[in-house]
Structures are given as structure tokens and as C-alpha cells.
Amino acid sequence: MNARKYALNILTDIEENNAFSNIAINKHLRGEKLSPIDRRLTTEIVYGVLENKIYLDFIISKLSKVKMKRINIRVLNILRIGLYQIIYLDKIPEFAAVNESVKLVKKVEYKASGFVNGILRSFLRNKNNIKVPSLEEDKVTHLSITYSHPKWMVKKWLKEFGQDFTMRLLKANNETPRLSIRTNTLKISKKQLIGKLLNDGIEVYEDTYVDEALYIRNLTNIEELELYKKGYFQIQDESSMFVAHVLDPKPDEFVIDVCAAPGGKTTHMAQLMQNKGQILARDIYKHKLKLIKSNALRLGITNIKTEVFNAKEIDPNLLEKADKVLVDAPCSGLGIIRRKPELKYNKRPDDTKEITKLQLEILMNASKYVKKDGILVYSTCTIEKEENIGIIERFMKNNSNFEILDINDSLPLKLRRKEKTLQLYPHIHGTDGFFICKLKKKV
Numbered sequence: 001m002n003a004r005k006y007a008l009n010i011l012t013d014i015e016e017n018n019a020f021s022n023i024a025i026n027k028h029l030r031g032e033k034l035s036p037i038d039r040r041l042t043t044e045i046v047y048g049v050l051e052n053k054i055y056l057d058f059i060i061s062k063l064s065k066v067k068m069k070r071i072n073i074r075v076l077n078i079l080r081i082g083l084y085q086i087i088y089l090d091k092i093p094e095f096a097a098v099n100e101s102v103k104l105v106k107k108v109e110y111k112a113s114g115f116v117n118g119i120l121r122s123f124l125r126n127k128n129n130i131k132v133p134s135l136e137e138d139k140v141t142h143l144s145i146t147y148s149h150p151k152w153m154v155k156k157w158l159k160e161f162g163q164d165f166t167m168r169l170l171k172a173n174n175e176t177p178r179l180s181i182r183t184n185t186l187k188i189s190k191k192q193l194i195g196k197l198l199n200d201g202i203e204v205y206e207d208t209y210v211d212e213a214l215y216i217r218n219l220t221n222i223e224e225l226e227l228y229k230k231g232y233f234q235i236q237d238e239s240s241m242f243v244a245h246v247l248d249p250k251p252d253e254f255v256i257d258v259c260a261a262p263g264g265k266t267t268h269m270a271q272l273m274q275n276k277g278q279i280l281a282r283d284i285y286k287h288k289l290k291l292i293k294s295n296a297l298r299l300g301i302t303n304i305k306t307e308v309f310n311a312k313e314i315d316p317n318l319l320e321k322a323d324k325v326l327v328d329a330p331c332s333g334l335g336i337i338r339r340k341p342e343l344k345y346n347k348r349p350d351d352t353k354e355i356t357k358l359q360l361e362i363l364m365n366a367s368k369y370v371k372k373d374g375i376l377v378y379s380t381c382t383i384e385k386e387e388n389i390g391i392i393e394r395f396m397k398n399n400s401n402f403e404i405l406d407i408n409d410s411l412p413l414k415l416r417r418k419e420k421t422l423q424l425y426p427h428i429h430g431t432d433g434f435f436i437c438k439l440k441k442k443v
């Protein structure tokens, strides 16, 4: 099987089963005998098609006599893969992209081979005549097609952020995120880790906000590295590394993490606590708790206890027991579109009501576990105001015994701003879109 066939299976899985791109890629490629070049090409095609799907579909709709809805999903994905290569991958000659697509469709849906061949060749002849409506003609449609984001999302962001901000955000959402890792300072210093990575021929660079963060270039199979298996580092976006620093757990404290899996922040907190004190890491999904356990084992962490618990319920045994509580809430994820471009198409505008209800409920319950003078941190990987500052405002209305602390002191100088909370954006900070708020219980 070649890269394009793998890409086809992965894209179809994502679309038919609402699978996450990273999970689908791992599932389809794990254990497969694929050269690093083919592995990279598969990933590049999958993300490239997802990032540009609305634009690719716009082109197909202009060239096809068959209505989009009536095109078989596998055939549609073959067309998208073919067009993606022609438009975006300079290293693949146009004729090869067409021929490979026709070969592929013959294996999958033989009778559609003429159709696929026709559309791709027609694109090569007519590409200069296919025009997206201009910004002046129709702003929302223009931005939606050009940057492949659904119209409702573009409309909402235009209203909230204005045109210039939205355009830069949409563009950044289609860029490949840098790969950041967190040094496991329980096992190794950052300097030593850099040395070992360089020794293994891995390109590594600093340019970070957070001390223990590092960036890595040109690596596909990071989890197969010996240095990873030995627990010298954790893969984590830098934005999410701020959370443990803001919470600032101390070695003798009791910390509860109510939405902990897969444990990126839990293990970071354990690290800052020098593997002392106690962290209770909970999640609603048992299978996800296993990920926390295996991460902790690999990183050499022993102060985390995991437990299945639905954060929508209150645990009477823990009332006012914790020094610090983290709510890293389930959210729309609209800050991580660069990593999961399929989110653009899976989300609906009316999802907000349900998700914000859950977030507020979890935050209210978690706040009850905080001791007097204790700390409560709320974070999300979204840029949606309703899920971020909106939740905090709603929480504060009924919880005057909490105050919002200014988190600027926990942040590097270049990130400090007048607001007490932190909101990161991909196009401004180069990180995932992320929100953090620190609260203190007064009485």
C-alpha cells in the first residue's frame, strides 16, 4: 500500500467516524512497514486535505456535474488528495498526481475512474478561471473558502475580533504547529537533554517562553526515540506548560486535577512538586487514566493517584481538602485547529450552550474542594470567550468567596498584559490558543 492509499483510508475514517486526525493516523500507520518518506507524505496529505477541505471542495463543485452530496466519500477523498498534491505539493509533478489518483480510484471504485480523471484534467486546464468570490464581494464566503473554515465560525470571529485579527488567525490555523517537548527535570537537566538529542542527530532549539520547554524539528516518530522511552521528556505544547507554573504546586501539597487525562499537566505538576506531596488525578474515562499511569511510569513519577470520577458530581469526602485544584476543562478545542483541523468541520455553533454548561458545572464542583486560601486554576485550549472569561464571570457571580489573582507574575515579561488572565492565540504567540485563570479562595 502506498502513502496515498493510507491517506485515503485515514481521511475516510475521520469523515465517516468523526475520528480525531492524530488518533486515526496512529491507528492506521502503527506497525505498518512504511518508509519514513511515505509516512511523512501520508501525514502531509492527511493534514493538508483537512486544512484545505472547503477550498478543495469549492473547486470540485465548480468542475463536477455530479452534486457534491452524491459523490461517494472515497471518490471525493481521492479527488481532494489529487487536487491537494497538484495545488500545494511542488515536489510532485502534476501528471503524477493525476495518474496516481486514477490508479487509486481503480482499486477502490473502478467505475469512477473516468470521473476522477476528468475532474483532475479539467482542473489543470481551467485552474486560472476558477475564482473564489472576492473579499469586497462577499467577505464571509471569501474567508471561508480561502482559509477553509466554516462560515459560522468566520462570521463569529469577524464580529468578535474584527477583520485583520480574524484573517491572521484563520491563516495561522492552517499552519503546521512547532513540536514542543517538556524536559523531565526529575530525570535530566535541559542542557543534558539538548546534548543527548543533538547526539542522536535530532534538530533541537530553544526560543521558548517556559524554562523546561524545547522545540524539535523534522521528526515524525518521536515516541519511538529511546530518549522518550527513558522518560527524559514529555510531548506537550508550550501553552499548556504555563498551567502548572500558574498553579505553582509545592512539594508538600495535596492537589486535585479533576479532568486529568492523558496527564500532560498532571505529570508537569508532579515534576514541579519534585515527585512529593500527592496529586489526585481524575477523569471520567477509565481507558484514558491508563495514559496518565503509563506517562507517570515512563517519567518516573510516583506521587499521582488516578481515579475514575465524573466531575459533574460532588465528592463529599474531599470538601475543602485540597491546597490546589486544577480544572483543565473539556472544551470546543478551537485553539488547537492546527493540530486537529477536523475540528473545523465537526463543531456546530449550538455546541457552545452544552459545553459551557458542563464547564461551569465542573468548575463550581471543583471549587468546593479548595481549602481556605487555596488556589483554583481554570484552563481550556480554546479561544472562545464564552468558554473562557465568560465562564469565569458566571462563576464569580455566585462565588464571591473567590477572587481572580493576577497571573502576570507567573508569566515571562513578553507575555504580561493588563488583564489578570492569560489568553494565547496561534497567530500572536505561535502556541495553541489557550486560556488560563487563577482564582483564590478567600473564606
Ligand SMILES: C[S@@+](CC[C@H](N)C(=O)[O-])C[C@H]1O[C@@H](n2cnc3c(N)ncnc32)[C@H](O)[C@@H]1O
Pocket: 240, 258, 259, 260, 261, 262, 263, 264, 265, 266, 282, 283, 284, 285, 288, 309, 310, 311, 312, 328, 329, 330, 331
Ligand atoms: C482538556 S482534556 C484534559 C487534558 C489534560 N489535563 C492534560 O493536560 O493532558 C479534558 C479531559 O476532561 C475529561 N472529561 C470530560 N468530561 C468529564 C467529566 N464529566 N468528568 C471528568 N472528566 C471529564 C476528558 O476525558 C478529557 O480527558
